[in-house]
Amino acid sequence: METHETLPQIxxxxxHAVEPxxxxxxxxPAKYRDTGPRIVRAPLKEMTFVGGKFAPKMGAPGDDGPLADWWVYEDLHRPxxxxxxxxGYSRDEIRLEGITYEQMRPGSFSVPERLADMDVNHVQSxxxxxxxxxxxxQTFTEAKDRELGLLGVRAYNDWMVEEWCGPQSRGRLIPLTLVPLWDPELAAAExxxxxxxxVRAVCFSEIPPHLGLPSIHTDHWDPFLRACDETGTVIAMHIGSSSKMPSTSADAPPAVGSTITFANCCFSMVDWLMSGTFDRFPNLRIMYAEGQIGWIPYILERADTVWEENRAWGGVADKVLRPPSELFTDHVHGCFFDDASGLRNLDAIGVGNVLYETDYPHSDSTWPRSRQVAEEQMGHLPGEVVERLVRGNAIELLGLTGEGLWGVSAPVS
Structure with missing residues (x-):
């Protein structure tokens, strides 16, 4: 790529959306408004994040401590x-602290401001x-009242589709919905x-047993998987979607877990490749958000070796009918925002199996430099390959228009 102008829109x-x-x-319904999710402003007494565990403590009115906006729902108090x-904050200013809506960048929760921040970052959709x-x-999966939990899932999805991705987004925001994980039939219906x-994408857990749910090695999830297979709905698994971020010990600093955030994606992908799921649901597609891609070539190499040499005693001979690397090519997408190592090994992953992301508004986000990061790391790649990575593969996977928009064909200003 010769100049900045050559990078296609991302x-x-x-x-991520911070819900208003x-x-x-x-x-x-009115009867649930006092028990359903709601915002309360209260002091933050203490907050820790050690060994992959996040533990905040909410103060009472009048207590000492900085004020934060808290989501309150059943027994949950989450600032x-x-x-x-x-x-918008320098790296050295980003600390584990509670905040209010007024203290966050408006693009976190407001569609017009989000679109403006996307423009700054060369992001189309x-x-x-x-x-x-x-x-x-997981918040609704862990709740006691299942009726309220189901209503909460559906309310979120309605907000996501009708408001966040509604007409004011002009097709630039793409819906990603939830399902009630505690019931695969209800999940299929949703x-x-x-x-x-x-909608062409749905959230799922990278490792369901960490949530107390059955693994994908069972047939428990078949109604949900069949619904995704038949509707062309992509299963999107984000790091942390098993509520157990990788770490090495209870006293390991957060930097340890932040370095190995990809690990659960790695474990999860092996699960899926060795489960027989893709042979039973041939149209199924999955993606790993924020998992990066540099680890993928060796895992595919090792999985193929195990499948070839050890499948008889390894318990997969009768259900995994093709080499795992072939299944990966047809069914799995890795997502990255800053992975020069992975891009150097793109041929071993597959140009069609890689998607680009910016992680706005999180601390790992490359905003507002996502364009520059892409150009620096993809400068050695042909232009047609760059186009597939930063937009073409996403258009195909998510069923977007040729212009890269969801549900509309209106031009982007």
């Missing part, structure tokens, strides 16, 4: 944090993961409900 497959305070209050929305529900809706209005 389609980011991993950004009224998402559930505006959509839940908004600087890590939820760190863009973006797929956004949740914040309060967590990356695959996939189909949203697919009928054009």
């Amino acid at each position: 389609i980011s497959v991993d950004d 305070p009224e998402v559930w209050q505006d959509r839940l 908004l944090t600087r890590l939820d929305t760190a863009v 973006a797929l956004c993961f949740p914040t309060f529900p967590r990356f695959c809706g 996939v189909r409900r949203n697919a009928a209005r054009g």
